[in-house]
Structure formats: structure tokens, C-alpha cells
Amino acid sequence: MNVKQIYMDADALLDGHFKLSSGNHSQFYLQSAKVLENPKTAKLLADELALQIKASGLEIDTVCAPALGGLIAGFALAQALDVRFIFAERVEGVMNIRRGFEVSKGEKVLMCEDIITTGGSAMEAASVVKELGGEIVGVAALANRGFCKRENSDVETKPNCKLPQDIPFFALADFTFKMYAPDACPLCKDGSEAIKPGSRGN
16 A cells, blocks of 8 residues: 555645644645545555554454544544544643543553654553553554654664554554754755644644
């Protein structure tokens, strides 16, 4: 599966000057919402990701995604795996699981995002799952920004990866775009202004 082409066909691989949620700048941005607005594409990607996970033999009871970015990918993956789906959300800046969702002691939970950069949001949500008694058995995403090592990839884990190394990380493709600190950004030096896309901007 050519995941990069799927993103390009959906006008979801943006080329410009972007301010990321980390505060760094990049010439490229992945807008997964544009890919996932097509239910057939969402199902295609989730089915392919599910094949990887099933082949690993991982036992999963539930998929949990952090809102907002992971909701569609997480639901589609849960459907492909035929397991329960729940989500975590920020309330006054703190990740919570509410809306009547419960996690049983020892319940095996797979965290899911649309894109994993460092994995910070996924791990915030995972900490809530663990507080409720759940067991985090793996992490999954449609795309990996190249800071964390996924299964079946040669990309090595970078120091800022927040995913635990003792559970598997599944993703369909690596997107290793360069990122720059604002004071060292060549795009800024060329005179362009960074815009902030995505769920925390526009």
C-alpha cells in the first residue's frame, strides 16, 4: 500500500511553512482528517493496519484513542479488529476518560492515533487507561513521523520518542520530514510566515 500516495491524492500532504503543535516548524504537514473524510479510504487504511496487528498475534480487548485526532482512525481500527472502542479527551487541559466508559482490571488496550510524532498524546491517554486498571499492549497509527521505531521499519527510535520500548508500535508508513526550531528555520529566514494547521490551530 502506497500510503504517501493516498495522502497526496486526498490533498492531505501539505507543502508550505507550518508551525507544529510542538512549536517547531516544517515545510510539510500531514492532515489526516482529509484522508479520513472518505469512509472507504478510512476502512482501507484501518483494514491494512489491522492485518499487521493480527499477524503479530497481539491479544486486544479494546482500542482507545485520544480525541480529537485519533477518533476516526481509532474507531475504524476497532471495527477492523472487531473489538470495543473508547476515547480519552482533554478536560481543562487534562486527559480524561468519561462519558460512561469503563475499563476493567487487566483489560488489554491498544492505543490508536492518526499520526504518531513523539507519542505524547497517546501516552497521556494511556496513563488514564492504566489508572483505571487497563493494560497497554501496543500503539497503532496510520502514519509515523519517524521519531519512534515501528514494527517492520528500519527507522530508529529518537531521544524524544515517548512511546515505551517494551510494547509494539504499528503504523502503515514513515514520514520523516525535517523540523526546525523557530530561531533556526530556513523558511523563516526566507521571509515566509508559519501557519498552524490541525486540531490545535485551524
